[in-house]
Amino acid sequence: MPSRAAKQAVAAEAAAPDDAVFRAEVRAFLDQALTPDLREAGRRTIGVHSDIAACRIWHRRLFERGWIAPAWPAAWGGTGWSPRQRFIFDRECALNDAPVLFAGGVRSLGPLLIEMGTPRQRARYLPAILSGQDLWCQGFSEPGAGSDLAAIQTRAVRRGDAYHVTGSKIWTTGAHLANRMFAIVRTSDGERRQQGLTFLLIDMASPGLTVTPILGLAGEHEFNQVFFDAVAVPVANRVGEEDEGWATAKRLMQLARSNNTPAALVRRALRRTAAAIEAAGAGLEPEIRSRLAGLEIELLAFEQVELAALPSGRPSANDASAPSMLKLIGSELHQRIAELAVEVAGPPAAASLASLGLAGDEIDDGARVMAKHLAVRAATIYSGSSETQRNVIARQLLGG
Numbered sequence: 001m002p003s004r005a006a007k008q009a010v011a012a013e014a015a016a017p018d019d020a021v022f023r024a025e026v027r028a029f030l031d032q033a034l035t036p037d038l039r040e041a042g043r044r045t046i047g048v049h050s051d052i053a054a055c056r057i058w059h060r061r062l063f064e065r066g067w068i069a070p071a072w073p074a075a076w077g078g079t080g081w082s083p084r085q086r087f088i089f090d091r092e093c094a095l096n097d098a099p100v101l102f103a104g105g106v107r108s109l110g111p112l113l114i115e116m117g118t119p120r121q122r123a124r125y126l127p128a129i130l131s132g133q134d135l136w137c138q139g140f141s142e143p144g145a146g147s148d149l150a151a152i153q154t155r156a157v158r159r160g161d162a163y164h165v166t167g168s169k170i171w172t173t174g175a176h177l178a179n180r181m182f183a184i185v186r187t188s189d190g191e192r193r194q195q196g197l198t199f200l201l202i203d204m205a206s207p208g209l210t211v212t213p214i215l216g217l218a219g220e221h222e223f224n225q226v227f228f229d230a231v232a233v234p235v236a237n238r239v240g241e242e243d244e245g246w247a248t249a250k251r252l253m254q255l256a257r258s259n260n261t262p263a264a265l266v267r268r269a270l271r272r273t274a275a276a277i278e279a280a281g282a283g284l285e286p287e288i289r290s291r292l293a294g295l296e297i298e299l300l301a302f303e304q305v306e307l308a309a310l311p312s313g314r315p316s317a318n319d320a321s322a323p324s325m326l327k328l329i330g331s332e333l334h335q336r337i338a339e340l341a342v343e344v345a346g347p348p349a350a351a352s353l354a355s356l357g358l359a360g361d362e363i364d365d366g367a368r369v370m371a372k373h374l375a376v377r378a379a380t381i382y383s384g385s386s387e388t389q390r391n392v393i394a395r396q397l398l399g400g
Contacts, residue, residue, distance in 0.1 A: 022085050023092065030096045033061045042097035045268070046371045047222045048260075050099035052177050058099040059132035068130055069106050071259075071313030076114050076122075077130045083311050087303070090264035100265065102174055105129035105136035108256045109182050111314050116239055116248060125180075125201070138256075139169040139183030139202065139226060140249070146171075147385045149184065149249065150193035154228060156185040156200065158242070161235050163187070163200060165228040171382070175211045175224040179204050184249045187242055199245035199252075201237040208232075216378075218371035219353050250320075257323035257383050258315045261330030263303040269334060269372070270299055273341040276365075280344060288344060295337055302329050321396040324389035331379035332386060338373040345369040 034042075041054030049055055062068040070086045072078030081089070110129045113122055128134035145151035154167025165185055175181065181202045188196035202209070208229040213221050240248040270292075277284060277292055309315075309322040342349045348366025380386040 019084065019088060023088050026089055026092045027096075029065060029067075030092060030098065033058075033065070034096055034098055038099055039097040042099045042268075043272075044368070045100050046218070046220060046368065047216075047375045048100070048173060049102040052102060054099040055102045056132060059101055059103070062101075063131055068132075069110065071107075071310075072110060073114065076110075076126060078313075083307055083313065086313055087307050090262060091267065091303075094264040094267045095271070097268075100268075102135055102177060104138055104174075104178075104256075105134055105180075107259045108138075108252055109136050111255050112182075112239070112248070112252050115317075116251065118236075120236065121201070121239065134180050135174070135178045136180045136182060137172050137175045137178035137204075139172060139175075139181045141169060141171045143168065143170050147381070147388045150197075150246070152184055152186055152197060154183075154185045156187050156198060156233070158187070158235065162232045163198070163235065163238070165200070165202070165231045165233055167228050169226045169228075170223075171214070172211075172224045172226050173222055173382070175204070175226050176213060176221065181226070182239075182252070184245050187245075190243070194246040196243050197245040197249065198242050199239045199248040200233050201239065202231065202233050206231045206233070217374035220371065220375070222375070251317060253383060254315050254317070254320065254323045257327035257389070258310060259326075260383050261327060261334055261379055263299065263306045263330065266299055266302065266330055266334045266337065269337045269341070269376075270295060273337055273344065276341060276344045276369075284344065288340070291340055295333070295340065298333055302333060305329065319396075321393045324384070324392040327383055328386055328389040328393070331376075334379055335376050338369075338376040341369045342373045349373075 038054050038058055041050045044051070050058075059068065067079055067089070069077055070079045070081050070089060074080035079085075105125075106129055110126055113125060117125070125134065129136070140149055140152075142152055142154060144153060154165060154169065156163040156165045158164075163185070165183075167185070169175075169181075169183065172181075181204055182199065183202055184197050184199050186196055187198040190196045204211070208231040210227040210229070212225045212227065214223040214225055216222055239245075274292060274296075277288060306326055309326060315323045345366045348362050349370045351363045351367040351370065353367050353371050384392075
């Protein structure tokens with residue numbers, strides 16, 4: 001059940017005339033475009049995106065409406081919305097159980113190419129990102145290089161007009177679904193480990209590229225290891241200069257960290273947890289409801305921080321702390337909400353996803369709650385661990 005503070009915040013937002021008109025437009029679209037099966041896919045989302053078939057349908061509908069890339073500049077296919085309109089749209093999608101998109105291209109790579117890509121790269125890739133024709137995965141982490149990306153060893157040797165890439169990437173979310181990958185590879189060895197890295201755009205259908213699944217703690221297939229055996233990548237697919245990919249990768253990570261755990265995603269989890277608490281009635285300890293109220297207050301604060309930190313919809317290139325702050329707050333809050341949901345579920349949370357449909361709704365719900373909890377454990381590791389984010393924030397605050 002929403003707290004009094006949450007109800008007051010929603011009422012205050014609804015009081016603004018311009019907001020009310022825009023919200024009504026968004027709700028009318030969602031009422032028409034979100035079919036029951038799409039809403040169900042949104043509700044059943046466990047990992048970082050919903051069922052891929054639902055993602056494709058929802059992506060297409062947003063694209064046809066012109067709303068697929070709210071944070072992009074209007075000249076490149078964005079909506080031209082104000083920060084508050086983007087916030088309202090995201091919240092309404094969360095409140096209406098819209099599918100969570102598989103959209104690394106929309107959220108991270110597209111804005112990067114707008115800033116740093118060549119005219120040819122923008123012309124080739126941006127329309128396909130907007131339409132959903134291209135789905136992108138991220139090839140950064142390796143068996144020996146996780147949050148320490150400077151340790152990357154996957155090699156790219158240039159021969160004529162192509163790089164030949166050999167090595168592997170690990171924990172690659174959605175590599176089995178994507179048709180393209182953006183990756184950083186090593187093209188030389190410099191005095192510092194950050195030197196000698198290059199940022200490449202890779203076709204997942206390239207000869208010599210193999211994707212191997214990695215099952216998560218709950219048994220779901222979201223991650224993969226990707227192997228490269230002399231995979232040819234055209235030099236034209238390099239973003240930025242050779243050996244200077246560290247700067248490109250840092251900018252990509254700023255963009256990713258600013259939106260990989262947005263407040264709207266966290267609100268989905270809080271809504272489900274609040275509904276479970278309401279359904280449990282008087283059978284729960286009062287402390288549970290107190291914790292829920294505290295999490296609601298934290299989420300309301302996070303929403304306002306997100307709104308203030310990204311006035312253009314994306315972080316400025318010289319602001320490293322805002323993306324890290326948003327990622328840190330969002331991912332840790334998401335984890336605490338998932339932990340509370342497990343406590344509310346009680347013994348049925350011991351069930352696994354393999355038990356779905358075998359023992360009734362209570363066991364199904366418990367299995368999904370546990371799967372969500374396990375999936376969210378990765379949120380404070382990917383895109384740089386919480387420790388990494390705190391170091392980034394500290395360096396900026398100290399002027400380093």
